[in-house]
Amino acid sequence: MEVATKEEHNPIAQDVKKGKLRDYHGPIFWNYGMIPQTWEDPNVVHPETKCAGDNDPVDVVEIGSASIAQGTVEPVKVLGVLAMIDDGELDWKIIAIRAADPMAAALHDISDVEAKMPGVISGVREWFRWYKTPDGKPLNAFGYEEKALDKKFAIEVIEETHHAWKKLVEGKTAKGKNWLAN
Template identity: 45%
Template sequence: KSGDVIPVKILGTIALIDEGETDWKVITIDTRDELAAQMNNIGDVEKLLPGLLRATVEWFKIYKIPDGKPANKFAFNGEAKDREFAEKVVEETHQFWQEMMENKAGEHQLDLKNITLANSFTINDEQAKQYLETRPASDTVEAVPIADQVAIDKWHHVKLI
């Protein structure tokens, strides 16, 4: 379910360019999936699931069009990069995260309070409880009005040129 941490095997990556910045999409497989033993690199995805990568790139290309935004662009002509490349991307972005959490990354607008990371924005258990008490409850979600539900469920057909 949403928020769960699952064990995955990295197979490759796609480099989406989102509003001028690289937005890496890491292609993985759940290690408990029946195909996991047969998938070790991005080429295995096309071999075992023909068309899936092309459809994935297509979806990332067009998913913002219904909101009036242009089609997304990709680095490397939309070609997926292999596992070795993807693992380097993950390592590099992990370094960026570590620098941010150690406050070496300069100013940011994220709330980085935590109870587990030393040399970070660590707060104690009592401070964490007080902090959580000031936050709105997550179970106070309001029902979506019918008019909005219709807009949410609207289908959009996009013709690619």
């Protein structure tokens, strides 16, 4: 499911590719959503990854113990971020936990995830590496030597993409696919 950026009011809808519902590789074991009022600007090339943004809101992978109903707005605790590169576009994946999750009190940064939930970060990374291969797409890559970056870096990504979103809303940047016009 994705935010349908080309549809009026940007509803949540199943992702479509070339007019067909998109199939993904295997089940996902986490909640997958986005952070409102963020935008990965396709007009700005990131200095480290050398890729521009994917013209979407920032994705969030919630690693808690409960399934969250589709469309739910839920406070999360940001823990880290992966810099996924999909078809040459930078597609940040914020790693977070629902603030009300029992594990939230024990997790403060990405290093805590590795220590207290071993394998979760590599599981998230590998799922996103492979998830579009049923469509015939190549494996996705990751910047920063494939490392999950810490909470401080993740907060900076959120702040930067929120600033980009504000510029877009204010008409102070190129509009990419112009998904906010709806």
